[in-house]
Amino acid sequence: MSVDRFPKYGNVLFSATLVRGHIAKFHIPYLKWFKEHGWETWVAAKDDYPDGDCKIPYCDHFVNIDFARSPFSKQTVVAYKQLRKLFAEERFDIVHTHTPVGGVLTRLAARDARRYGTKVIYTGHGFHFYDGAPAVNWMLWYPVERIMSRFTDVLITINDEDFKRANKFAHCNVEYVQGVGIDLDRFDSSGTVFAKRSELGVSNDDHMILAVGDLIKRKNHQCIIRALAELDDHYKLFICGTGVEEKSLKALVSELGLGSRVSFLGFRKDIPTLMHDSDMLVFPSIHEGLPVTVMEAMASGLPVIATRIRGVVPDLLKSGVNGIVLDNDEPGTVADAIERLATDPAKAKALAVAAMEDSKCFAVNKIVSNVASIYMKVLA
Numbered sequence: 001m002s003v004d005r006f007p008k009y010g011n012v013l014f015s016a017t018l019v020r021g022h023i024a025k026f027h028i029p030y031l032k033w034f035k036e037h038g039w040e041t042w043v044a045a046k047d048d049y050p051d052g053d054c055k056i057p058y059c060d061h062f063v064n065i066d067f068a069r070s071p072f073s074k075q076t077v078v079a080y081k082q083l084r085k086l087f088a089e090e091r092f093d094i095v096h097t098h099t100p101v102g103g104v105l106t107r108l109a110a111r112d113a114r115r116y117g118t119k120v121i122y123t124g125h126g127f128h129f130y131d132g133a134p135a136v137n138w139m140l141w142y143p144v145e146r147i148m149s150r151f152t153d154v155l156i157t158i159n160d161e162d163f164k165r166a167n168k169f170a171h172c173n174v175e176y177v178q179g180v181g182i183d184l185d186r187f188d189s190s191g192t193v194f195a196k197r198s199e200l201g202v203s204n205d206d207h208m209i210l211a212v213g214d215l216i217k218r219k220n221h222q223c224i225i226r227a228l229a230e231l232d233d234h235y236k237l238f239i240c241g242t243g244v245e246e247k248s249l250k251a252l253v254s255e256l257g258l259g260s261r262v263s264f265l266g267f268r269k270d271i272p273t274l275m276h277d278s279d280m281l282v283f284p285s286i287h288e289g290l291p292v293t294v295m296e297a298m299a300s301g302l303p304v305i306a307t308r309i310r311g312v313v314p315d316l317l318k319s320g321v322n323g324i325v326l327d328n329d330e331p332g333t334v335a336d337a338i339e340r341l342a343t344d345p346a347k348a349k350a351l352a353v354a355a356m357e358d359s360k361c362f363a364v365n366k367i368v369s370n371v372a373s374i375y376m377k378v379l380a
């Protein structure tokens with residue numbers, strides 16, 4: 001089906017566990033695409049804005065669902081009943097659901113709707129079961145996703161490992177789309193002069209290391225802090241993000257005597273400018289689906305050092321070509337990579353240029369177009 005033949009009217013529902021934490025971050029361009037094609041748009045998710053002022057661009061109807069991230073929470077039953085009520089009252093042509101718990105409950109609640117023509121699409125933003133994942137993840141989530149694929153018309157995966165695995169277990173069509181897309185223009189800093197280095201007290205002789213991500217164990221920020229302790233005082237680390245590990249990470253910084261060299265910047269809206277003025281991004285995450293932070297750094301022309309995990313290799317980085325990929329996260333290994341990159345500006349520049357070129361395939365308009373082709377295919 002071509003775009004010209006796409007139905008001029010319909011009802012689409014996007015669901016995910018959180019509004020601010022997921023829908024607002026990743027799916028506004030898709031809601032916009034449906035509005036531009038005359039569709040009525042719905043969002044079912046939990047309002048996680050601190051002030052309760054939930055305003056979603058391009059969304060006609062918002063339904064606040066009491067999702068919990070844990071499938072064992074008592075709120076899970078409440079959320080399921082709320083979704084069942086929604087599907088009993090409204091008819092949707094397409095349901096596009098996201099996040100593990102949100103995806104499971106939405107697909108279960110939409111079982112009857114599928115009998116009347118509703119098409120259900122689920123995007124797995126990185127399965128909980130992956131090479132090297134804890135056994136409990138495999139015991140719980142692998143059978144769940146295998147069963148849930150029976151209530152799914154299309155399963156979209158966002159990295160190579162998940163795509164190959166889904167093709168082995170899924171009872172539905174499987175597609176591979178490279179993430180949710182990034183706004184390349186937002187990270188294009190050509191001809192722009194920023195002053196973040198001076199604002200943050202970074203001299204021309206210093207090496208500005210950036211880390212971006214929630215302060216949770218999975219992001220492995222402690223690894224970078226320990227690596228910094230093995231480098232001289234000209235290396236400064238700036239960590240963007242908030243989370244439950246903030247207290248323990250600050251305690252580690254104090255313990256290692258790095259208080260003057262590590263800054264916790266909290267939640268930031270100026271990530272593009274910080275990336276422009278930094279010397280490198282260090283991303284030692286333990287596991288990811290397809291890390292947006294790495295894609296944003298690539299688009300910014302910021303050299304990346306990352307661990308060899310699903311979603312980074314082979315999907316984003318080729319070590320020595322458009323970034324540096326580490327086989328382990330030992331502090332000495334990370335420190336050595338940081339020092340090698342910092343002392344070889346020609347190599348850093350070559351990696352950055354290659355990464356910027358590769359980032360073009362993650363342009364949001366291109367990714368939206370790819371997903372739109374799946375919408376058209378499922379309705380054909």
